[in-house]
Amino acid sequence: AQTVTQSQPEMSVQEAETVTLSCTYDTSESNYYLFWYKQPPSRQMILVIRQEAYKQQNATENRFSVNFQKAAKSFSLKISDSQLGDTAMYFCAFMKGAGTASKLTFGTGTRLQVTL
Amino acid sequence: EAQVTQNPRYLITVTGKKLTVTCSQNMNHEYMSWYRQDPGLGLRQIYYSMNVEVTDKGDVPEGYKVSRKEKRNFPLILESPSPNQTSLYFCASSTLKGAYGYTFGSGTRLTVV
Numbered sequence: 650a651q652t653v654t655q656s657q658p659e660m661s662v663q664e665a666e667t668v669t670l671s672c673t674y675d676t677s678e679s680n681y682y683l684f685w686y687k688q689p690p691s692r693q694m695i696l697v698i699r700q701e702a703y704k705q706q707n708a709t710e711n712r713f714s715v716n717f718q719k720a721a722k723s724f725s726l727k728i729s730d731s732q733l734g735d736t737a738m739y740f741c742a743f744m745k746g747a748g749t750a751s752k753l754t755f756g757t758g759t760r761l762q763v764t765l
Numbered sequence: 766e767a768q769v770t771q772n773p774r775y776l777i778t779v780t781g782k783k784l785t786v787t788c789s790q791n792m793n794h795e796y797m798s799w800y801r802q803d804p805g806l807g808l809r810q811i812y813y814s815m816n817v818e819v820t821d822k823g824d825v826p827e828g829y830k831v832s833r834k835e836k837r838n839f840p841l842i843l844e845s846p847s848p849n850q851t852s853l854y855f856c857a858s859s860t861l862k863g864a865y866g867y868t869f870g871s872g873t874r875l876t877v878v
Contacts, residue, residue: 653807684866694855694869701864740807742866750796750815750863752823755807 651676651743655756662731663764669716670726670759672741680746683717683724684753689737697739700724702746728761736763767792771856771870778846778877786841786873788856794868795861797839798823799831802853802872811854814839815861846877 652675662668674683685697700708700717707715712729728735741756769790778784790797798813800823810823814833828850830842839858843850853874857867 682864682866686866692853692872692874694857694867694872696866699866744863744866746864750859750861752798752810752813753800753808753857753867755809757805757807 651678651745651754653741653743653754653756655741655759657759658757659760659762661762661764662728664731664733666731667727667729668731668761670728670739670741670761672724672726672756674722674724674741674743676722676743676745678745682744682746683715684742684744685713685715685724685726686740686742686755687735687737688740688758689734694740698726731763733763733765735761737761767868769856769858769868769870771854771873773873774871775874776876778875780847780877781845783842783844784846784875785843786854786856786875788839788841788870789837790839790856790858790868791837792858792868793836794858795836796859796863797833798857798859798867799829799839799841800855800857801825802855808855811841843875846875848877851875851877 681702683700687695716725742753799811800808802808812831814820856870
């Protein structure tokens with residue numbers, strides 16, 4: 650079974666600064682997908698970024714980028730130029746990539762507070 | 766607009782009173798799933814469905830039922846709710862390949878007293 654660990658329950662960053670959220674996972678699968686979801690106070694789950702395990706290049710989406718270290722089973726999220734609207738709970742998630750949709754396994758989340 | 770619609774958004778009920786949380790998606794997705802979110806535990810899968818009339822248990826199925834009679838709808842049924850089912854519930858859908866993750870509904874906050 651897969652497990653996803655987010656070791657930082659809470660983090661804080663000042664506006665315009667950069668912050669990195671950590672995520673590690675455990676799996677015996679060779680093909681899989683990794684995701685970061687954002688959950689603002691509205692509680693909507695919003696996909697921030699995704700990474701395919703067979704791609705070595707780290708995914709980027711505007712101010713959001715990942716550091717994917719497959720051998721270390723690490724998938725951290727970097728938020729650059731933090732904005733107040735980035736205040737949210739962030740979840741790291743794993744999905745087996747066997748060609749068929751399957752369970753998303755989530756970490757316990759990191760609550761990020763962006764301050765002035 | 767492509768979306769997953771859940772209702773109700775908030776629900777307070779009493780122990781033992783049957784309830785249904787509805788979920789509908791307009792993206793023609795084959796895969797649908799229910800999750801519950803609890804503090805410190807993240808999101809855990811309750812049930813999922815790969816297509817019409819095909820459902821299976823997730824990690825925490827006890828006390829829940831689902832059905833998939835139509836492709837777009839995937840209701841969650843609590844036949845005899847108990848206080849330990851107080852939680853935030855999410856319905857989600859995906860294409861069969863799942864490579865782009867799930868689209869989530871806006872959540873249902875359920876309180877069982």
